[in-house]
Amino acid sequence: MVYPMPTLSGPSSNDPLTPEELSILLALPRAAEKTPNSLFIRLPKGDKPGDGHIDVSYAQACSIISRLASAWRARTNLPLCTGTTVCLLIEPSLHGVFHHLAFWALGCTVQYATTELGDDITDALLEQSGCKLVVHYGKTSSWVRGRQDKHPQMEIFALDEDEQARALACKEFAGLGPAPEWPAPQRPSPAVIIQLSATTSTPKLMSFSLHFYTLGLPFNGRLLLACLPPCPSSPKRPQTHPRLVGALPSWQSFHGCFVTHLVTATPMALIPIPQSLVLSTDDLASWIKVLDVGGMSFCPFDIRGILLDDAHVELVQSMYLISMVGQVVDQQLSDLIVRRGINAANILGMTELGSLMVANRAPYTHLRPFPDFPPPLAVPISDSDMENRSAAHGMRHPPRRDVQLWYLVSQCPQLADVALQKGSSLKLEPFPGPGPHKGELAMNMVDVFSQVNGEGDEDLAYVHIGRVDDYLRLYNDMGHISASPYELALQTLVRVPLANVSHGRWRLDAVQLFGADMPKTALVVQLLGDLNIQVNDDVIDMYDIHLLVDEVYALQVYASKYVPCPIPFTSALSVDLASHSIDSSRVHVLGGPGKAFGSVGLRIGTFISQYNFELLALMEHIADINQGCTSTDMLYTSILSDVKFRDWFLEENRRRLAAAFEFAADCAENIVPHIPIPEDPAVPIVEENEPALVGLGLGTDEEPEQVPADPNDQVEDLLLDQVDAPEVDLQLDEPIVVVEDVLEANLAMMQPVGPAGVLIPALGQVQNGGIVESPLIRSLLGIGGILGV
Numbered sequence: 001m002v003y004p005m006p007t008l009s010g011p012s013s014n015d016p017l018t019p020e021e022l023s024i025l026l027a028l029p030r031a032a033e034k035t036p037n038s039l040f041i042r043l044p045k046g047d048k049p050g051d052g053h054i055d056v057s058y059a060q061a062c063s064i065i066s067r068l069a070s071a072w073r074a075r076t077n078l079p080l081c082t083g084t085t086v087c088l089l090i091e092p093s094l095h096g097v098f099h100h101l102a103f104w105a106l107g108c109t110v111q112y113a114t115t116e117l118g119d120d121i122t123d124a125l126l127e128q129s130g131c132k133l134v135v136h137y138g139k140t141s142s143w144v145r146g147r148q149d150k151h152p153q154m155e156i157f158a159l160d161e162d163e164q165a166r167a168l169a170c171k172e173f174a175g176l177g178p179a180p181e182w183p184a185p186q187r188p189s190p191a192v193i194i195q196l197s198a199t200t201s202t203p204k205l206m207s208f209s210l211h212f213y214t215l216g217l218p219f220n221g222r223l224l225l226a227c228l229p230p231c232p233s234s235p236k237r238p239q240t241h242p243r244l245v246g247a248l249p250s251w252q253s254f255h256g257c258f259v260t261h262l263v264t265a266t267p268m269a270l271i272p273i274p275q276s277l278v279l280s281t282d283d284l285a286s287w288i289k290v291l292d293v294g295g296m297s298f299c300p301f302d303i304r305g306i307l308l309d310d311a312h313v314e315l316v317q318s319m320y321l322i323s324m325v326g327q328v329v330d331q332q333l334s335d336l337i338v339r340r341g342i343n344a345a346n347i348l349g350m351t352e353l354g355s356l357m358v359a360n361r362a363p364y365t366h367l368r369p370f371p372d373f374p375p376p377l378a379v380p381i382s383d384s385d386m387e388n389r390s391a392a393h394g395m396r397h398p399p400r401r402d403v404q405l406w407y408l409v410s411q412c413p414q415l416a417d418v419a420l421q422k423g424s425s426l427k428l429e430p431f432p433g434p435g436p437h438k439g440e441l442a443m444n445m446v447d448v449f450s451q452v453n454g455e456g457d458e459d460l461a462y463v464h465i466g467r468v469d470d471y472l473r474l475y476n477d478m479g480h481i482s483a484s485p486y487e488l489a490l491q492t493l494v495r496v497p498l499a500n501v502s503h504g505r506w507r508l509d510a511v512q513l514f515g516a517d518m519p520k521t522a523l524v525v526q527l528l529g530d531l532n533i534q535v536n537d538d539v540i541d542m543y544d545i546h547l548l549v550d551e552v553y554a555l556q557v558y559a560s561k562y563v564p565c566p567i568p569f570t571s572a573l574s575v576d577l578a579s580h581s582i583d584s585s586r587v588h589v590l591g592g593p594g595k596a597f598g599s600v601g602l603r604i605g606t607f608i609s610q611y612n613f614e615l616l617a618l619m620e621h622i623a624d625i626n627q628g629c630t631s632t633d634m635l636y637t638s639i640l641s642d643v644k645f646r647d648w649f650l651e652e653n654r655r656r657l658a659a660a661f662e663f664a665a666d667c668a669e670n671i672v673p674h675i676p677i678p679e680d681p682a683v684p685i686v687e688e689n690e691p692a693l694v695g696l697g698l699g700t701d702e703e704p705e706q707v708p709a710d711p712n713d714q715v716e717d718l719l720l721d722q723v724d725a726p727e728v729d730l731q732l733d734e735p736i737v738v739v740e741d742v743l744e745a746n747l748a749m750m751q752p753v754g755p756a757g758v759l760i761p762a763l764g765q766v767q768n769g770g771i772v773e774s775p776l777i778r779s780l781l782g783i784g785g786i787l788g789v
Helices: 018-026 027-034 058-075 095-105 119-129 141-150 163-175 210-215 217-225 252-264 282-291 300-308 310-317 331-340 384-392 413-419 484-502 537-543 613-625 628-639 643-668 715-719 775-781
Strands: 041-043 053-059 083-087 107-109 133-136 154-158 192-197 205-206 244-246 295-298 321-324 345-348 355-357 366-369 376-378 400-407 441-453 460-467 471-473 480-482 506-514 522-529 545-552 587-591 605-608 757-761
Touching: 018 027, 018 053, 018 210, 027 058, 041 058, 041 095, 041 163, 041 282, 053 058, 053 163, 058 095, 083 095, 083 119, 083 471, 095 107, 095 163, 107 119, 119 141, 119 205, 119 384, 141 154, 192 252, 205 252, 205 413, 205 484, 210 252, 210 413, 210 537, 217 252, 244 252, 244 282, 252 345, 282 300, 282 480, 295 300, 300 331, 310 331, 376 441, 384 715, 400 460, 484 506, 484 522, 628 643
Parallel strands: 083 107, 083 133, 107 192, 133 154, 244 295, 295 321, 321 345, 545 587
Antiparallel strands: 041 053, 192 205, 345 355, 355 366, 366 460, 376 400, 400 441, 441 460, 471 480, 506 522, 587 605, 605 757
């Protein structure tokens, strides 16, 4: 049975504004009329806590925003109204808070995007959103020219220092006379556009309607207003002391909190969040004291640092609420919260939907659905293979029920609203569980939870265990554990010392443990460098930084009608490193089958380092230990030895890939009638020139026919599926079954590169979820597994 996409539960773009939407758009002028001198927002005077703070009342904020709305209308020829998207590229983001509200007052959509991932990503984000106006702070003239060349119809304005939030407040304090009238309210449609991801693929945008932010308002408002500090003598209340919000506007958690404070007329405070997203415990404590905040909303890592310091116990006990968002709360932090006796809430959410579950009492690891949010459907995770092996050894698993949580579109207005936004990248799937909802459109949270009983028989709570690929299976079939608690602990150990030592040059991006089905486990600490800081020779020498280049797609760049003139591939081995003052012994290249070969199961790779003989000696010893299978060795040795076949295959492979890509792209442009996305002219095609895989969701209820592999098929029959292929003598002692019927090969990378070259076998399988194979690191660690790089 096929379930259609639901209809909108809220108003359409042409409907009149609802009372709930007006409560957001007119929150400031209404509060300015009712309580004009009450505190709206508290801002720092400078970039350091010692600079002090300034308070902006509702009346002052209303005047500032009215003036800004009028000024922007006079400043641009664009129609600033519903349908116009304005992107705010302002860092620190607190400088643009009044501009955000001014554009909302005019009916414009406000977009937040990152510039850290490069200009190409920024251009893609602006193109996808249909942005008409960019307001930036601190960008160079060359950056502006580059964006104007790419987007000639888009207007770009720089934010002057006297247009920053605190400067606007100070000018208002000095007296500017009567302010213009508040603009007639218009529905921003959508209200907010934020970035979902852009690190491993084309960036994705998520759009959120104004109606979306009204859905959780009643409960969230009551919850905030009812908060009281655990210390009876504390005077701090939500109505008098602001809550410090530590999220960036590019995160969904910021906007939910922002709207709640607007509608409840409760103050909030902002600080300049550093680009590294790391605040030392002392700096955060100083901001809390200087701003005299009564609550805070930060990630658990920052909360943990404050709670561990005995000097800040009275400070946190005086607060009416400490919200933890953006990361998982582990048992150690939950125990610490109980020991310190603070009023806390662990809020679990998603970029797509915001807050989903909450733990507002101990233990703070036990999450329950928000009362005004439909409960999820729990689907047990089957691990029959592990259970069977453990039973054979006379062992049992701990008596816990691990599940994945699904939200039905038909039961969740927030989910339906997001899914129906134009260009939504929300992934919906048929609900797999048993019962009457089987097959209905739903969203899988992906994470794994342990379902536990609460205080009553019907009180269920969920403890976050990790993602599916966080499971680590223990050696000797002893069971499995989750990597998440260990990764959280390692993040705590690494993040602050790294910030102190690197002075902002590097920040922690991810800590991951891998070891599924492996007797050993690999730890990967991934760092992200500051793109605005040049790493000089002293830093490179101090930390012995090496450049590791993965050239797995080196010989797979092809031309197509979508990219007729692709940029030719340039290998790091062809660069004159000496002329760039680069130490050649610190440059290494990886090659081999990997994803480019399409040869899952035939695992082998190359590690090329032409000027580091000590490292090569180490690699040779590891290669002796981690031997590849004989059939794989013989297959690739034979292919590399046949120069005629190798050259033909590479050229033919590129031709076929180009033809296949054009075919898939042409099909995608013509299947839009089958995709339930309103007003989308076509399925977007990413103009690539080297992909080897394509995925189309053309699901069916019928089980595919199973075709068993024929063990007598020869490799050459699978590899050379054409009549004009030159003959090749593979010299195999036994037949081999290849899973794929085409090897998308990068064979020339396996050629010897002189006396410094060495061939390294790479064992294991490439897994899903953005994890790529790294033969070098895997071999160095002496495991046959997977790593994220």
